[in-house]
Amino acid sequence: MSIATNLGFPRMGRHRELKKALEQYWAGKATAAHLQETAREMRRAHWQLQRAAGLDVVPCNDFSLYDHVLDTAVMVGVVPDRFASITDELDRYFAMARGGKARDGQPGPTALEMTKWFDTNYHYLVPEFRHDQTFHLATTKPVDEFLEARALGLVARPVLVGPVTFLLLGKAKEAGFAPLDLLPALLPVYEELLGKLAAAGAGWVQFDEPCLVTDVGDDVLAAVEQVYSRFAAKAPAVKILLATYFGSLGAALPRVLKLPVAAVHLDLVRGPEQLDAALAAAPPGLTLSLGLVDGRNVWKTDLAAALATAERAAKVQRVMVAPSCSLLHSPIDLADETALDPAVREWLAFAKQKVEEVALIARALVNGRHRLADKLAENAAALERRRTSPLTNNPAVRSRLTTVTEDMLARRRPYPDRRVAQRKRTPLPAFPTTTIGSFPQTEDVRKARAAFKAGKLTQTDYDAFLREHTAQAIRWQEEVGIDVLVHGEFERNDMVEYFGEQLEGFAFTQNGWVQSYGSRCVKPPIIYGDVRRRGPMTTTWTAYAQSLTNKPVKGMLTGPVTILQWSFVRDDQPRRDTCWQIALAIRDEVADLEASGAAVVQIDEPALREGLPLRKADWVAYLRWAVDAFRLSAAVARDETQVHTHMCYCEFNDIIDSIAALDADVISIETSRSQMELLGAFSRFRYPNEIGPGVYDIHSPRVPTQPEVERLLEKALGVLAPDQIWVNPDCGLKTRRWEEVRPALVTMVAAAKAVRDRADGLPRPPA
Numbered sequence: 001m002s003i004a005t006n007l008g009f010p011r012m013g014r015h016r017e018l019k020k021a022l023e024q025y026w027a028g029k030a031t032a033a034h035l036q037e038t039a040r041e042m043r044r045a046h047w048q049l050q051r052a053a054g055l056d057v058v059p060c061n062d063f064s065l066y067d068h069v070l071d072t073a074v075m076v077g078v079v080p081d082r083f084a085s086i087t088d089e090l091d092r093y094f095a096m097a098r099g100g101k102a103r104d105g106q107p108g109p110t111a112l113e114m115t116k117w118f119d120t121n122y123h124y125l126v127p128e129f130r131h132d133q134t135f136h137l138a139t140t141k142p143v144d145e146f147l148e149a150r151a152l153g154l155v156a157r158p159v160l161v162g163p164v165t166f167l168l169l170g171k172a173k174e175a176g177f178a179p180l181d182l183l184p185a186l187l188p189v190y191e192e193l194l195g196k197l198a199a200a201g202a203g204w205v206q207f208d209e210p211c212l213v214t215d216v217g218d219d220v221l222a223a224v225e226q227v228y229s230r231f232a233a234k235a236p237a238v239k240i241l242l243a244t245y246f247g248s249l250g251a252a253l254p255r256v257l258k259l260p261v262a263a264v265h266l267d268l269v270r271g272p273e274q275l276d277a278a279l280a281a282a283p284p285g286l287t288l289s290l291g292l293v294d295g296r297n298v299w300k301t302d303l304a305a306a307l308a309t310a311e312r313a314a315k316v317q318r319v320m321v322a323p324s325c326s327l328l329h330s331p332i333d334l335a336d337e338t339a340l341d342p343a344v345r346e347w348l349a350f351a352k353q354k355v356e357e358v359a360l361i362a363r364a365l366v367n368g369r370h371r372l373a374d375k376l377a378e379n380a381a382a383l384e385r386r387r388t389s390p391l392t393n394n395p396a397v398r399s400r401l402t403t404v405t406e407d408m409l410a411r412r413r414p415y416p417d418r419r420v421a422q423r424k425r426t427p428l429p430a431f432p433t434t435t436i437g438s439f440p441q442t443e444d445v446r447k448a449r450a451a452f453k454a455g456k457l458t459q460t461d462y463d464a465f466l467r468e469h470t471a472q473a474i475r476w477q478e479e480v481g482i483d484v485l486v487h488g489e490f491e492r493n494d495m496v497e498y499f500g501e502q503l504e505g506f507a508f509t510q511n512g513w514v515q516s517y518g519s520r521c522v523k524p525p526i527i528y529g530d531v532r533r534r535g536p537m538t539t540t541w542t543a544y545a546q547s548l549t550n551k552p553v554k555g556m557l558t559g560p561v562t563i564l565q566w567s568f569v570r571d572d573q574p575r576r577d578t579c580w581q582i583a584l585a586i587r588d589e590v591a592d593l594e595a596s597g598a599a600v601v602q603i604d605e606p607a608l609r610e611g612l613p614l615r616k617a618d619w620v621a622y623l624r625w626a627v628d629a630f631r632l633s634a635a636v637a638r639d640e641t642q643v644h645t646h647m648c649y650c651e652f653n654d655i656i657d658s659i660a661a662l663d664a665d666v667i668s669i670e671t672s673r674s675q676m677e678l679l680g681a682f683s684r685f686r687y688p689n690e691i692g693p694g695v696y697d698i699h700s701p702r703v704p705t706q707p708e709v710e711r712l713l714e715k716a717l718g719v720l721a722p723d724q725i726w727v728n729p730d731c732g733l734k735t736r737r738w739e740e741v742r743p744a745l746v747t748m749v750a751a752a753k754a755v756r757d758r759a760d761g762l763p764r765p766p767a
C-alpha cells in the first residue's frame, strides 16, 4: 500500500485572508478572537481541500500565525528576557516577531533577527539561546491542531521542526557554547510533546530535519542519531517520519537510513540520484517517502517519469508519495488564474494541483497505470507541447548571449580612480545619507494601482497620482537633508514583479501569492521563455524625480540574480543562461538611465546570497556566473557614474570575496538587527569600496532613537574607515508607515551629522 501525503500547505489562504486578519489585529481594528477564528477557518479549508484532492493523510501544525520556527521557540520556552514582561501570550509572540511597543517613554524590545529559510525566499525568526538556556513545554499547539483536524474527521500528521534543525537554526547569544550543546536539555521537552501527541491518538509525527541536506559534520549526525534513538525508546507507539528536503543527503544517507524511524522522506526533485543508493541501503522495514512533485516550482510534474520512479522504489520498499518539500513555497490554486495565456497555463501546477498529482501517482501505483491512462496521456501531451513551443525560444536573445565578452564584465578603471571621478561629478559630504529605494506603499498607493489595473482609473490619472507622490517624496527628502535621493518606487508593486511585467518571457499570476515573512507575501513571476527587454523600464520615473531637484537621484534597478531567484524559473535550461539573459536586459536599462542623466544607479542584489547552493562544493560555480551576471549588468556604466548595490538578510562572511568582486562603488547592507555583527566581514582589507551599514531596522514598526543610531555608527567606525561609510536604513521603506519613516529618517540624518562633526579631524575622503 502506498499513501498520498503532504509535508505542509501554504498558510495565507486563497485570498490572503490570514494576512488581512493579522494586519487588522496589529492595527487594533480586530480582536484576537477574530484572528484566531480566521486562522481556524484557514486550517479547516486547507485540510478539506487536500483531503478532497486525494490525500490520505493531511499535515497539521504546518500552520502558523507568523512563522513555524518562532512557534517552535515559543513552544519549548525559548523566550528572551526582554519579552518576559509582556504578559499577553499573543502580544508577546508578535513582539518577538516584530518588536515590542514603546512603554513609559522606553523603546520596546527589539524583535528576533530574521533570516532566510535555507535557499528560499521565506524568512524565519532566529531563536536566541543562552548558555544556561532552559526549556519547558509552554504550548501544545501541535496537539491542539491534531485534535482540531480529528474533530473534522481527518487523519492528520503533525509537523514539527526537528530538534537538531531547530538548534542549528538558532543563535548562541553568548560566547563559549554552541546551540547543539543544548540538546540534552531540549530533548525531554520534545519527548513530553511526543507523549502528548501519542495520547491524543497521533499515529504518525513528521520531524523536519532539512539541515541534513547541508554540509553537516559528524557531531550533527551523532546528534540526530541520539535524538531519534531516544524518541524510538520513549515513544514506541508513534511512527516517526524524518523529513529531509531541499537537496540530497549525500554522505549522510546511509546513517540516516539506519535511524530507528518508521519512514524517511527524500527530496527526489533536487536529489533524484539518491534513490538508488537509498533503495540499496534501506532496511526492509523502513518506509520511503518519495518527494516526487516539485514543491519549489510551478511546473507540471512529468507523471510518467515520477510514476516510473515510484514503481521502481515500490518494488523494493514500502513507499509514501509526497511533494519534494512543504508546499509553503507554492501559490495555492491555478484555478484562480484566469488571465494567464492558456498555452502557458497548461504547463503549470500550484499547491492544489500538486496535491492532486501526488494523489494520482499514489493511486496509479496501487491500482495500476492503465486505470489512469487518460490522465497520464493528457499530462504527457501538455509536457510535449511545452517542449516544442516557440514561446520558449527567441533566437535573437540566444545569439546575443553568445556575443558576451570578458571586457563587457568590467568597468573601465579601478574603483579608486572611479571614486575621484564620481566625487567630482557628484560632490558629497562625509558619511553621506541615502535610503534604499522604496517609500511607504500606503493603502492609497495600493488602492490606486488596484483601481488602475481594474480599469477604474485611467493611465493619465494613475500617472498623475504617482507623480504627485514622487514629487512629495523628493520635496520631503530635500527638507530632511538626505544627500542622495530616491524617487520612492511608488509605481512598483514589487521589485521583481515590476520588472518581470515589462520583460518578454515572463508570465504573471493574479493570485499566486507566496509567504515571504509574517503577513508579507510576494507574487513571483513565472519565467517560461527567453528574456528580452521591450524598451526602457524605469527611466521616465527617475528622470521625472531628477527634474525636481538638484540633489542626485538614484536610478533603482533589481539585479539579474535577484530577478531570477525571486521568480519561478524555467527548468528546461541552466539557471545561468536565464540569469544572463536577464543581465543583458538590465545592462540595457543601466545604459538608458545613464543616457537620461542619472549620476547614481543602484542595482539591488538582496538574493545573491540566498541563491547559494546548500552544499559548499557547488558554491564556486554558482558564484562565478552570479557575480558575472551582476557585472554584465553594471559594467556598462561610465566611471563617473556611481553604481550602488544593496543586500539584506544574509550573512556576508563566507562570500565577502564575491561581494567585493561585484565591484559596486557602494553597497548598502542590513546590519541593524544584528547590532552591526554582520559588518565583521567588511574590514577595509577585504572590502575596499564604500559601504552603507543599515542603522534602522525597517522590518520593525519601532522607531530608533538618535543615540541608538549613533552607537551603531560608532560600531561601524570600529571596523570601517570613515571615508568608506554611508548612512542608510537596512532596506527599503515600503512596509513602513510615514508616521514611522519621518521621525526615523530625521533621526538618521541628525545622527549622521553628529558623527560627521565628531569625526572631523579623521582622514577625509579625496576632494
Ligand SMILES: Nc1nc2c(c(=O)[nH]1)N[C@@H](CNc1ccc(C(=O)N[C@@H](CCC(=O)N[C@@H](CCC(=O)N[C@@H](CCC(=O)O)C(=O)O)C(=O)O)C(=O)O)cc1)CN2
Pocket: 121, 441, 443, 446, 447, 449, 450, 492, 493, 494, 495, 496, 497, 516, 517, 519, 520, 521, 522, 523, 566, 606, 734, 735
Ligand atoms: N519578491 C520579493 N521578495 C523579497 C522582497 C521583495 O521586496 N520582493 N523583500 C524581502 C522580503 N520582504 C518583503 C517586504 C515586503 C513585501 C510586501 O510588502 N508584500 C506586499 C505585496 C506587494 C505587492 O505585490 N503588492 C501589489 C498588490 C497589493 C495588494 O494587496 N492589493 C490589494 C488591493 C489594494 C488594496 O485595497 O489594498 C489586493 O490585490 O487585494 C501592489 O502593490 O500592487 C504584501 O504582502 O502586502 C514582501 C516581502 C525578501 N524577499
Ligand code: MET
Pocket: 436, 437, 438, 495, 556, 604, 606, 646, 648, 731, 732, 733, 734
Ligand atoms: C529587499 S531589498 C529592497 C530594495 C528596494 N530597492 C527597496 O527599497 O524596496
Ligand SMILES: [Zn+2]
Pocket: 436, 606, 646, 647, 648, 730, 731, 732
Ligand atoms: Zn533590502
